[in-house]
Amino acid sequence: xxxKSRKRMSFSRRASLALMLLPLLAGPVLAxxxxxxxxxxxxxxxxxxxxxxxxEKASGNSVTLSFAASSTLARQIDQGARADMFVSADxxxxxxxQKNGRLMAGTRENLLGxxxxxxxxxxxxxxxxxxxxxxxxxxxxxxLALADPASVPAGKYARAxxxxxxxxxxxxxxxxxxxxxxxxxxxxxxxxxxxGIVYATDARVQPKVRVAGTFPPGSHPPIxxxxxxTKDADPAARAFLAFLKTPRARAIFQAGGxxxx
Numbered sequence: 001x002x003x004k005s006r007k008r009m010s011f012s013r014r015a016s017l018a019l020m021l022l023p024l025l026a027g028p029v030l031a032x033x034x035x036x037x038x039x040x041x042x043x044x045x046x047x048x049x050x051x052x053x054x055x056e057k058a059s060g061n062s063v064t065l066s067f068a069a070s071s072t073l074a075r076q077i078d079q080g081a082r083a084d085m086f087v088s089a090d091x092x093x094x095x096x097x098q099k100n101g102r103l104m105a106g107t108r109e110n111l112l113g114x115x116x117x118x119x120x121x122x123x124x125x126x127x128x129x130x131x132x133x134x135x136x137x138x139x140x141x142x143x144l145a146l147a148d149p150a151s152v153p154a155g156k157y158a159r160a161x162x163x164x165x166x167x168x169x170x171x172x173x174x175x176x177x178x179x180x181x182x183x184x185x186x187x188x189x190x191x192x193x194x195x196g197i198v199y200a201t202d203a204r205v206q207p208k209v210r211v212a213g214t215f216p217p218g219s220h221p222p223i224x225x226x227x228x229x230t231k232d233a234d235p236a237a238r239a240f241l242a243f244l245k246t247p248r249a250r251a252i253f254q255a256g257g258x259x260x261x
Contacts, residue, residue, distance in 0.1 A: 034062070035236075036061065036240045037234075038083065038084065039085070040065060041067070041068075041069070043181050044225070046205050047255075047256035048067075051249045055240055059240075061239075068179075069151070069152040069179060070093045077230060083230055084234050085237050086230060087226075087227045088153070091226055094108065094228060098228070101231065104228065104231050110227075110261050112259065113225065113261060115217070117212075118212045118213045119185070119196050119210065119211055119212060120210045121188050124138075124194040124195060131166055135170070135195070139174055143174050144175050144195050145176045145197070146158050146176070146196065148177045149175070153181075154197070154199060157220045161216075162197075164218075176192075184198055185209065188209050189208040197215075201256055205256075
């Protein structure tokens with residue numbers, strides 16, 4: 001064999017070896033087939049599902065989504081439930097996990113914003129939102145559907161708004177407490193409650209309810225959705241988190257009614 005032929009063969013072997021090592025060097029973030037588990041507030045159901053589907057198609061990886069009240073999900077993560085990412089509907093439950101050392105340092109940031117609305121079942125007349133408005137009278141013996149104001153962010157925002165408008169004390173005995181904001185939405189959609197308070201994004205996905213008014217932003221704390229990776233997150237979760245901040249993902253969220261900080 002000539003020297004030239006041996007050199008060609010040696011180069012070919014080196015090239016083949018480099019190609020074999022490339023997937024290993026790329027690491028799990030770039031490799032296809034990874035799965036990212038995300039725990040997210042119930043109000044994120046539609047928009048985050050669409051964003052996850054777009055990332056799955058582009059990356060070849062998969063996302064497992066678990067939606068519930070932020071309070072429920074935060075407690076599950078704190079008790080050891082397997083999740084790579086958490087999206088909360090308020091800062092308090094993210095603070096809870098951060099204080100308990102459950103988050104990956106440097107990954108927390110504010111992802112989205114929202115607004116709070118009063119919704120009505122078909123045929124129900126709702127009063128204009130203003131200080132001291134007669135919410136109890138508008139219920140006509142029914143109940144006001146809320147996510148549990150003791151722990152669930154949507155309910156806590158609602159209680160704050162009604163308190164600021166001097167209505168909470170009168171209406172609190174007439175509240176139907178739901179496990180999360182989507183359950184409160186369904187109470188009104190099914191006619192089990194004449195009125196309810198949910199996020200604007202929830203009202204958009206349920207054609208059986210009508211938005212009767214929007215609560216003034218100053219009547220409740222800003223509605224902020226922080227996101228963070230958990231301390232033991234799969235490396236692929238970083239790639240998904242980065243995608244959620246891209247113009248493509250932001251367009252999906254804005255189409256769903258969320259605001260982008």
